[in-house]
Amino acid sequence: RVSSDGKPPKFQPPPKPVIIDRKTQKEESRFLSPEFIPPRGRKDPLKYYIERKDMIQRRKVFNIPEFYVGHILAVTTANPLASDKCSRFVGICIQRGGTGLGATFVLRNVIEDQGVEICYELYSPRIQAIEVLKLEKRLDENLMYLRDALPEYSTVDVNMKPVPRMDHEEIPVNKVQVRMKPKPWSKRWERPKYNIKGIKFELPEHKMQAAQKWSQPWLEFDMLREYDTSKIEEKIRKELREELGK
Amino acid sequence: MRLSVAAAISHGRVYRRFGLSPRSRLDLLRNLVTALVRHERIETPWARADEMRGYAERLIDYAKRGDKDERAMRMADFWLTEKDLIHKLFKVLAPRFQPHAGSYTRLLQIPNRDGLDRAKMAVIELKGNPLPPLVRPRRDSDRTLLNQLLKGYRQDAQRARGT
Numbered sequence: 568r569v570s571s572d573g574k575p576p577k578f579q580p581p582p583k584p585v586i587i588d589r590k591t592q593k594e595e596s597r598f599l600s601p602e603f604i605p606p607r608g609r610k611d612p613l614k615y616y617i618e619r620k621d622m623i624q625r626r627k628v629f630n631i632p633e634f635y636v637g638h639i640l641a642v643t644t645a646n647p648l649a650s651d652k653c654s655r656f657v658g659i660c661i662q663r664g665g666t667g668l669g670a671t672f673v674l675r676n677v678i679e680d681q682g683v684e685i686c687y688e689l690y691s692p693r694i695q696a697i698e699v700l701k702l703e704k705r706l707d708e709n710l711m712y713l714r715d716a717l718p719e720y721s722t723v724d725v726n727m728k729p730v731p732r733m734d735h736e737e738i739p740v741n742k743v744q745v746r747m748k749p750k751p752w753s754k755r756w757e758r759p760k761y762n763i764k765g766i767k768f769e770l771p772e773h774k775m776q777a778a779q780k781w782s783q784p785w786l787e788f789d790m791l792r793e794y795d796t797s798k799i800e801e802k803i804r805k806e807l808r809e810e811l812g813k
Numbered sequence: 814m815r816l817s818v819a820a821a822i823s824h825g826r827v828y829r830r831f832g833l834s835p836r837s838r839l840d841l842l843r844n845l846v847t848a849l850v851r852h853e854r855i856e857t858p859w860a861r862a863d864e865m866r867g868y869a870e871r872l873i874d875y876a877k878r879g880d881k882d883e884r885a886m887r888m889a890d891f892w893l894t895e896k897d898l899i900h901k902l903f904k905v906l907a908p909r910f911q912p913h914a915g916s917y918t919r920l921l922q923i924p925n926r927d928g929l930d931r932a933k934m935a936v937i938e939l940k941g942n943p944l945p946p947l948v949r950p951r952r953d954s955d956r957t958l959l960n961q962l963l964k965g966y967r968q969d970a971q972r973a974r975g976t
Contacts, residue, residue: 608825785839788891790871791828 598633601663602670602689603803607794618667619803623810625690632697636660637705637741639723640674642687643696653695656685657725661710675713677722682714701730703741706764715752716745716766759783829864842868843892849918850898850906854938854947859922862937866918868892869939873917876907909941916940921947 603622605615634640638660646654658674661684665671670689675682687694713721720743744767747756756763757775759782768775786792831838845865848855857865872892875885880903889899910917919938925931936947953960 783835785836788888789839790875790888791867793871 599800599804599807600631600633600670602666603807604666604796604799606666615667619806621668622690623807626811629694630697631689632699634660634672634697634699634702635704635738636663636708636710637703638699639701639703639727640672641696641698641700641727642674642685642694644687644691645693645695656683657700657723657727658683658685659710659713659721659723661713675710675721676725677718678725680718682718682721684714698729700727702732702738704738705741705743707762709761710765711754712745712747712752712756712761712763712766715754715756716747720745829860831861831864843894846872846892847894847898849937849939850893850902851895853942854936854944856923856934856936858926859920859933859935862920862935866920866937869937870915870917872902873906873910876902877911879903879907906939913940919947 603619605612639657640660641655641657643653643655645652656674656676658676660672661675662673663670664673665688668690671686672689673684673686675684677683743765745765746767746769750770754761755778756766757768757770757778759779828838832841841861842865845855845857845861846869849865849869855862872888875882875888878885880886880889886899889902890896893899893902917940919940921936923934923936926934938944938947955961955964
């Protein structure tokens with residue numbers, strides 16, 4: 568290069584790289600626990616606001632991790648009758664129900680050939696710790712059909728170590744197709760009302776066709792049944808961010 | 814035993830029952846929505862008009878998303894049985910209601926039907942339609958006391974300005 572005075576050109580340091588931390592930004596706004604979203608109804612929103620304040624108060628003291636149906640959790644509860652005064656249960660979360668402070672989740676495991684399901688309340692003061700051992704979503708939001716599936720699909724090792732999470736971005740979806748015990752089942756899972764994608768139906772073709780008789784194709788077009796929660800969710804997320812950030 | 818009171822409690826259910834089945838109820842309302850989009854003002858029993866109002870307004874909300882949207886097109890395809898009205902919905906009604914946030918219809922009650930059933934009838938129309946208006950807003954007469962006093966005040970103010 569031609570310099571102006573014959574001296575070597577002044578050293579220009581390269582511009583500093585600007586690091587935009589998109590990962591932490593995305594994580595905050597992505598997940599909202601389903602019990603925060605109020606159901607559709609004619610109740611006064613003040614009731615839900617007060618409940619949310621109590622829920623936030625509990626969350627400040629006790630950490631409730633983000634989890635979905637299909638995750639493997641270990642829960643320690645206080646138990647006055649046990650020798651350690653606490654008892655630990657490991658299982659797959661098959662259902663998350665309820666709204667507000669009464670929100671529950673059901674963990675299922677098979678212990679010594681006996682299927683065990685325990686329904687815990689998220690905000691109960693008896694719960695001392697909730698650990699997520701394995702993160703994986705499933706194809707459905709309700710895994711009640713595991714009761715009628717072969718027991719190998721519900722067994723979880725009690726002494727399992729927490730699987731380290733590879734990425735802070737996506738939760739993997741386990742597309743396993745579960746094999747069922749022979750009929751009768753507790754519910755007719757092949758019917759379209761349950762809309763289950765995670766079962767490998769080994770029923771004959773005419774039975775699957777007969778189950779489609781109960782399908783209601785017009786329900787998808789019934790516009791008044793849709794509950795659009797995007798605006799409500801935004802407000803609640805903002806509220807949570809403000810309160811928990813303090 | 815007062816059975817009638819127990820029968821009138823709906824326990825939170827908001828959808829009325831029409832026709833032979835839930836499918837038939839939706840078909841009935843679909844015909845009414847198609848007629849509303851075609852003629853922009855229709856006369857039906859009040860209960861059907863009230864039920865149909867919600868669906869018509871949600872359909873227009875879907876149409877506002879634009880015809881490129883897959884879901885909006887499927888909804889319009891289901892709800893409008895006459896397919897030339899899909900074009901009218903997306904090209905005429907959606908731009909007409911774009912500035913409004915909601916309430917695109919007007920529901921007014923009319924005298925009961927002349928037939929044997931004497932049903933409660935209503936007229937439901939889309940706002941901004943090209944037909945003559947149903948309700949003419951009437952001004953108060955000039956002879957009322959308040960209006961006479963205001964008229965006098967206006968005349969005095971004019972005289973004061975003039976001189």
